Amino acid sequence: MKNLSCLILVLFLFVSSSLAATPSNPPIYQSFLQCFSNQTGTTPDKLCDVVLPQSSASFAPTLRAYIRNARFNTSTSPKPLIVIAARSESHVQATVLCTKSLNFQLKTRSGGHDYDGVSYISNRPFFVLDMSNLRNITVDMSDDGGSAWVGAGATLGEVYYNIWQKSKTHGTHGFPAGVCPTVGVGGHISGGGYGNMIRKYGLSVDYVTDAKIVDVKGRILDRKSMGEDLFWAIGGGGGSSFGVILSFKIKLVPVPPRVTVFRVEKTLEENALDMVHKWQFVAPKTSPDLFMRLMMQPVTRNGTQTVRASVVALFLGKQSDLLSLVSKEFPELGLKTENCTEMTWIQSVMWWANSDNATAIKPEILLDRDPDSASFLKRKSDYVETEISKQGLEFLFKKLMEAGKLGLVFNPYGGRMSQVATTKTPFPHRNRLFKVQHSINWKDAGTEADSSFMAKTRSFYSYMAPFVTKNPRHTYLNYRDLDIGINTHGPNSYREAEVYGRKYFGENFDRLVKVKTAVDPENFFRDEQSIPTMPSTM
Numbered sequence: 001m002k003n004l005s006c007l008i009l010v011l012f013l014f015v016s017s018s019l020a021a022t023p024s025n026p027p028i029y030q031s032f033l034q035c036f037s038n039q040t041g042t043t044p045d046k047l048c049d050v051v052l053p054q055s056s057a058s059f060a061p062t063l064r065a066y067i068r069n070a071r072f073n074t075s076t077s078p079k080p081l082i083v084i085a086a087r088s089e090s091h092v093q094a095t096v097l098c099t100k101s102l103n104f105q106l107k108t109r110s111g112g113h114d115y116d117g118v119s120y121i122s123n124r125p126f127f128v129l130d131m132s133n134l135r136n137i138t139v140d141m142s143d144d145g146g147s148a149w150v151g152a153g154a155t156l157g158e159v160y161y162n163i164w165q166k167s168k169t170h171g172t173h174g175f176p177a178g179v180c181p182t183v184g185v186g187g188h189i190s191g192g193g194y195g196n197m198i199r200k201y202g203l204s205v206d207y208v209t210d211a212k213i214v215d216v217k218g219r220i221l222d223r224k225s226m227g228e229d230l231f232w233a234i235g236g237g238g239g240s241s242f243g244v245i246l247s248f249k250i251k252l253v254p255v256p257p258r259v260t261v262f263r264v265e266k267t268l269e270e271n272a273l274d275m276v277h278k279w280q281f282v283a284p285k286t287s288p289d290l291f292m293r294l295m296m297q298p299v300t301r302n303g304t305q306t307v308r309a310s311v312v313a314l315f316l317g318k319q320s321d322l323l324s325l326v327s328k329e330f331p332e333l334g335l336k337t338e339n340c341t342e343m344t345w346i347q348s349v350m351w352w353a354n355s356d357n358a359t360a361i362k363p364e365i366l367l368d369r370d371p372d373s374a375s376f377l378k379r380k381s382d383y384v385e386t387e388i389s390k391q392g393l394e395f396l397f398k399k400l401m402e403a404g405k406l407g408l409v410f411n412p413y414g415g416r417m418s419q420v421a422t423t424k425t426p427f428p429h430r431n432r433l434f435k436v437q438h439s440i441n442w443k444d445a446g447t448e449a450d451s452s453f454m455a456k457t458r459s460f461y462s463y464m465a466p467f468v469t470k471n472p473r474h475t476y477l478n479y480r481d482l483d484i485g486i487n488t489h490g491p492n493s494y495r496e497a498e499v500y501g502r503k504y505f506g507e508n509f510d511r512l513v514k515v516k517t518a519v520d521p522e523n524f525f526r527d528e529q530s531i532p533t534m535p536s537t538m
Helices: 002-020 028-040 059-065 089-102 156-166 185-190 228-233 272-282 319-329 345-352 363-367 390-403 415-419 447-467 493-505 508-519
Strands: 051-053 082-085 105-109 126-130 137-140 147-151 208-214 244-251 259-267 290-301 304-315 340-343 376-384 407-412 434-442
Touching: 028 051, 028 082, 028 089, 051 059, 059 082, 059 126, 089 105, 089 126, 089 208, 089 244, 137 156, 147 156, 156 185, 156 345, 156 363, 185 244, 228 508, 259 272, 259 319, 259 345, 272 290, 272 304, 272 390, 290 319, 290 390, 304 319, 304 345, 304 390, 319 340, 340 345, 345 363, 376 447, 390 407, 390 447, 434 447, 493 508
Parallel strands: 082 126, 105 126
Antiparallel strands: 051 082, 137 147, 147 244, 208 244, 259 304, 259 340, 290 304, 290 407, 376 434, 407 434
């Protein structure tokens, strides 16, 4: 019945389009489907679950499944003309070649966590290549202490689960990547990738040893055939500027059989100011085994508005060693035995994903992709290289309470991060003290709520300016922020890109431009913040 319905849809679209169009201007879907069919050697009636026009019953569910920001899931949000739900590498190759032949923009989406929707939104006619079905994970514990080939459409939760499953008899292993299990591998790793083992092991891209990519000519290239320049570029420069990432080969890292997690919260009335101030001097400099994330947000206690500061931590070791370390270096935290929980590393992954009963539930929860779920949100980011004074923190706390809903997240660097050259990968921020995430979520739909919360976010961003890096004001690529600049891909494309490019990549922007010019000289792989080609006058 499904194949019959599919055949009817294809015939209807072909017949109706032939009546409505001249031979010199064939309809978009018909032209794309015929090209796709020719490239893959598959008859059109077999592609109804792959090539999805807006009239397909699968179009909306497929598009919505991995939209992770409700701001871009409204009736007025721009929609792609076609969604390609790729199920094989040949589908990706055909998508690139056929989209290019029709001169449309291609957006590639793995997990859909691009904060500003760049992987599935455009103001120009566009197609979306959905990679969520290309999620194969192959773990090989006999390869150099453990490695894995991971499809771009896999989620971090699926990666962690498979590593846990396969490394049980080889000593516990993990991978240094993000704490949100539904994030897609393709975007996360190609943008740098980090998580709560960043101080011990560095970035996710530091453990990528090979990759497969479809280039602008539709070729599948691995590290050897793409060359070291392109391999370098997709390891932190964002894959979507250079091609379509199919998969990464990652090296696994050892983790202890038992780790310790804790959460400590204090309000301003409980000396949160002293704790936050001291955190800046301890968190980036303490043992690399300890990662302490600091979160701050306005709350109301007993009818009075205040700021709550929470330290959430992972320690790669036993509780007793953690307590000894923190009591010496960070007494302002007031860490107690009852705050701490020892568990396995895979349980800590679930704990960080907000599973309070992480020691009781099964790791299979990490396989839940939680599709078609999103809140309205905006994120921005900053980097701090000099500790903020208590006076400065008091000012920021005041502005947080005025904003009423905004939160800040401080992520400490140091440890392994500061031991790696800033040019080894496109990610240039390794020597900073910590990264700041500006975070706001809301539930109310509509332009009025959107305008209000966006204005609050931008206002607070201006208040943060004196305390963060300058000229340029650096930001993290995976915390996508279109406020810092957009490329219109006109005659000033390079200059427009340089504005946001220097903020994301610093001095590495120049090498990224050279790679882009070499591998995609006609700038097919482009978006609102892609790497530009070199202008002819330079």
